[in-house]
Amino acid sequence: MYLKLALGNVRRSVKDYSVFFATLAFAACLLYSFSSAGDYLWAMDLSGEQRGLAESQQLNTVMSAFSVFVVVVFAFLMSYGFRFIVRRRTREFALYGLLGMDGRGVSAILCLEGALVGVAAWAVGVAVGVLASPAFMLLEAWVFGVGWRPAVIFSPDAFRWTLLCFAALVATACAASGRQVARAPLATLFVADKKPERLLAMGKPRLAWAQLALGVVLVGAVWAAVLLQPALFLVLLVPFGAMALVGTWLVARFLAWAVPRALQRRPQRYLRGLTCFTVRQTQATASSSSMAMAVVCVLIACAVCMVAAGLAFTVGVRGSGSPVSAELADSLAPVGFIGLLYGLSFLLAAMAVLALQQLAEAADGTRRYRVLADLGASRSLAAGSLRTQVALYFGVPLAGALLHDVVGLTIVAVLAEGIGAVFGTIVAATVGVTVAVMVFYYVVTCRGCARIVLAPWGRPTGARTSEGRR
DSSP states (O other): OHHHHHHHHHHHTHHHHHHHHHHHHHHHHHHHHHHTHHHHHHTSOOOHHHHHHHHTTHHHHHHHHHHHHHHHHHHHHHHHHHHHHHHHSHHHHHHHHHTTOOHHHHHHHHHHHHHHHHHHHHHHHHHHHHHTHHHHHHHHHHHHTOOOOOOOOOOHHHHHHHHHHHHHHHHHHHHHHHHHHHHSOHHHHHTTTTOOOOOTTOSSHHHHHHHHHHHHHHHHHHHHHHHHOHHHHHHTHHHHHHHHHHHHHHHHHHHHHHHHHHHHTOHHHHTSTTHHHHHHHHHHTHHHHHHHHHHHHHHHHHHHHHHHHHHIIIIIHHHSOOSOOHHHHHHHHHHHHHHHHHHHHHHHHHHHHHHHHHHHHHHHTHHHHHHHHHTTOOHHHHHHHHHHHHHHHHHHHHHHHHHHHHHHHHHHHHHTTTOTTHHHHHHHHHHHHHHHHHHHHHHHHHHHHHHHHSGGGOSOHHHHHHHHHO
């Protein structure tokens, strides 16, 4: 019975699960592609020295170390995907309870749905990864400076590794979401989309300012290590990364508390248009949003530094005319490839987290937008409020990431010493592409959220007129 209900729910909620499916398939594709990097190398025309480098397991060792970070990032990404599904369907789960189903039954249905979508997404993601292997080989060939010929490569080891990691991630996310639904009272499930979150320990100004001070100290310590002791920073990269994440999170929490208070002290600005509604919308999910923005901020900052380092250690070394030997360029190629591949994946993962987080918040806010329509607010005002909210969640992490990168890129510049003016061009191109990707995801996310929350106003007037003419 549970399996039949799960299949029916997936078919009925295909629009909601399409976002979740795309997220999981994206994660599976990248996991497979990362794990296949070593096999892609052996399919190329490597020189004897390059083959010796590959046989030394240098690339595979470093790739395995970085795969831990990728698994953590994708675990966070999957948790947001499950959160999106759960928040969209809390009232449905409450109805199951009213009909007599216990919490374990509801949890089993949710886990079965997640497993069904997860298996399909894993199969599609791995298939896309195999078909896209020529593109990843092209990236490796470009970084290693070797000839490229298109070939579809299937890696059995990467297939098994992806299956194990993906199964573990999906199972963990399913279990956590199922436990959350099973333990929630029916009354809580019915009003889950109405109840705003609370910023913990932010009720008193002294506590808020204390959190800001601690966040500034943590971020300042990381920046000091980068500028004064870069070797120590590289050795203790994981602890310093955790410090940067916690410090950024504390600063984001303070801003989520302080900015609305500052606007409320200016009635002329706060009461203009739908400013008060926009502020209350952001405050409703400020607690979880601050962590999401901190994670996205750190991911983007790491992505910019890693991509810049990858380009500097490969293209820059070979094309700058510096006295660096070709042997050194070949030895730096694994680092360059890792920087490019993981930097791009971190950037795409950050965008996916932002998009899912905004879609989840849009799903939570549909009732509030419906009330706004009943009060007579125009569609243009509601759309403007929505665009402002999405721009806030995209703009703040980007600004924080670029601020981190002002310091972080200094260590990349030190490591890439000797490249000269080429490094400035590489940094400018990397930042420009990052901003362009952010703008693209912002537009796509705005359109997706608009389809969810602007339904009470119907279609725009222009769309209605053109459809009538047809």
